[in-house]
Amino acid sequence: MSSDSTTTLAELRNLVRRFVEERDWRQFHSPKNLSMSLAIEAAELMEHFQWIDIAESRQVGEDSGKLAEVRDEIADVLCYLLALANELDIDLSGAIRDKMVKNAAKYPVERSRGRYAPPEREGNAP
Amino acid sequence: MSSDSTTTLAELRNLVRRFVEERDWRQFHSPKNLSMSLAIEAAELMEHFQWIDIAESRQVGEDSGKLAEVRDEIADVLCYLLALANELDIDLSGAIRDKMVKNAAKYPVERSRGRYAPPEREGNAP
């Protein structure tokens, strides 16, 4: 059973909050610094896909060693995202739901199927 | 009541999965491309903190206009993170919990309080 099916966002946020508070690290966790941290961790994640091609990147899930490394980096990105949401008191579920409504308007199903640009203009964004 | 306190990770993952599948976008969603997307969105989030200082960045939560923009960017980062977890079939709650155990070993509470480097070496990492 996957624990994502029973774990709420709030539980993970609390895990991160406690870790930060126990170490008195909120003094370093300004939104400016956390936004840098998030970008740095995203780059470290990207490093695992830097020199391989698109097809090979789809095989990473089959290689348990590589997958473990990628899983670790994804956790780092998510930790900083949760820390930032904690600092700014942003409800992530609400933010995602609101964004998906906007995205659905920007990329209507019938006109976006298999196309990665919004219908109204040339662009780049699934 | 915050919806993060009742929303599971799996619910958000399904929201993203459905959006992607309805548009037949999995063909674009290779882990390589998604890692780039995550880094691009993290940079867009960082842009909101680019020219302000650390103290000002802590005030962003007070400015509802700016907060709405930042909230939108955070949602974008999280969407791609969830999409990547979907592609690689990674349980995020487990990944975070495992990482927090490693982090707790690397940054023991007593020796890390108010210090942003691991005790054993000079470094840079809350």
Place this chain on the structure above:
Amino acid sequence: MSSDSTTTLAELRNLVRRFVEERDWRQFHSPKNLSMSLAIEAAELMEHFQWIDIAESRQVGEDSGKLAEVRDEIADVLCYLLALANELDIDLSGAIRDKMVKNAAKYPVERSRGRYAPPEREGNAP
């Protein structure tokens, strides 16, 4: 005497070109991969400034150890930038000059002095 005052861009481009060709690495140096590499190196550079404040970052030039590390990261970013310019056959001097003309039009001296936003709109960009 600084060697930047006597070294042309072409000399540095040739240095990188030779290094890449000797190792038969052009096969890895697609523009897509190089753009990722550039972003990854930029993040590694940023890591040196992640947890320090703005004033401290101005002191990095006084600390010879830190400066050496930062200098190394800047070299990495520039190497990939030159490699990308080589792959796409872009004249960098021309690209910069053209961009500075656009920037000068966007940020007229009198109306941009000490302000980091273009005059016509709120924005974020020195």
Place this chain on the structure above:
Amino acid sequence: MSSDSTTTLAELRNLVRRFVEERDWRQFHSPKNLSMSLAIEAAELMEHFQWIDIAESRQVGEDSGKLAEVRDEIADVLCYLLALANELDIDLSGAIRDKMVKNAAKYPVERSRGRYAPPEREGNAP
């Protein structure tokens, strides 16, 4: 005739220095902020290669419209790199030459030909 063959690094650095000083922008140009700017511009460059595959990215040079956009982004990255070198008073030519010596030791020609990892370990880095 390519202007990179006659333009020195110092000339481009002066171009950027003058632009920044005329607008009294050094106050915003702390190394911390400039490292963020560099990463942000690198991400904007990467955006042009986000959804295309490796082979397509090699064709960008043939498409004059796309090439012009990419050239513009590369100029932005280089501008911030030059601004950072100006702030920290780093000689770029010397930095690159020193780094290439290190890289040549790390990736000896005979053992690195066509392989993108250093010989001594599994890794990821042309």
